[in-house]
Amino acid sequence: MSEGPSQTHVGIFEHARPRLLGVAYRILGSHAEAEDAVQDTFLRWRETDIATIGSPGAWLTTACTRRAIDMLRAAYRSRVDYVGNWLPEPVHTFIDSDAEAQVELSSSLSTAFLLMLERLRPKERAAYLLYEIFEMSYADIAAGLDMSESACRKLVSRGKARIGNDQVRYQPTRERQEELLAAFKNAIRTGQPGSLTEMLASDVRITADGGGKVAAMAGVLEGEAVLAFLTDRLNEWWADYVWSFAELNGARGLVLKQAGEIAATVSFAFDRSDRVTDIFIVRNPDKLASLSDISIH
Secondary structure, eight states: OOSOGGGSHHHHHHHHHHHHHHHHHHHHSOHHHHHHHHHHHHHHHTTSOGGGOSOHHHHHHHHHHHHHHHHHHHHHHHHHTOSSOOOOOOOBOOOOSTTTTSHHHHHTTSHHHHHHHTTSOHHHHHHHHHHHTSOOOHHHHHHHHTSOHHHHHHHHHHHHHHHOSSGGGOOOOHHHHHHHHHHHHHHHHHSOOGGGGGGEEEEEEEEEEOTTTSOOOSSEEETHHHHHIIIIIIHHHTTTOEEEEEEETTEEEEEEEETTEEEEEEEEEEOTTSOEEEEEEEOOHHHHGGGTTOOOO
């Protein structure tokens, strides 16, 4: 094209890509599917006449949101048939921008929050995210979702009611997260609970996702049985794993490797007393594939 880079389809699109990935991932709960939605959006975008578009950013967000909604509707059937517990695909905090570094955006990447979004219907989910997380106006969201502004307001209101309070988006300080990771690792490595005991809520839960591809708990383990599972079972099963800390879903988490391959990730949810309410373990190799080249330490 003859225009300068900032005016080309590619230049405009690449500038918008981080936001599009953020929207699509939160709607779909899958990095791989989010990448597909963004790519499909680009294919549409490159065929448009830029001169006819008043706000390229809004156009791209709308197009990507619509594509993600369609994909989410198609994904529901596969999630119903999913073997075992379904958890969102873990991601390195892949949107590297000043906006994504904000607590508001980072907390909306948490596994606990993404699971809460599963309560919402596709359009309800999109409207809620675009308004609450990405701060779009009701008018722009309504136009993008092809509905009246009043209907859009009702969608967002229902979304707020079904999501409930903001507990699932709470994150403790980075120092507290580091303390938890160290205590968690020590308890499993030594088989002794140590300081981890006081860091777990009394009703703490463990949810593991193997996707029918590898062994994982079929149900959800709760309460006192959690600590025993960590120190007795995982102490044995994870003895050969190499442990690393990483930024996962907007917070500190764990990446576990065996024979050089990622075997599992672990992320956490906290209450406002900084105690762990949920431990999420993803072992489905299909969901770990996108993490193979992340920076871990």
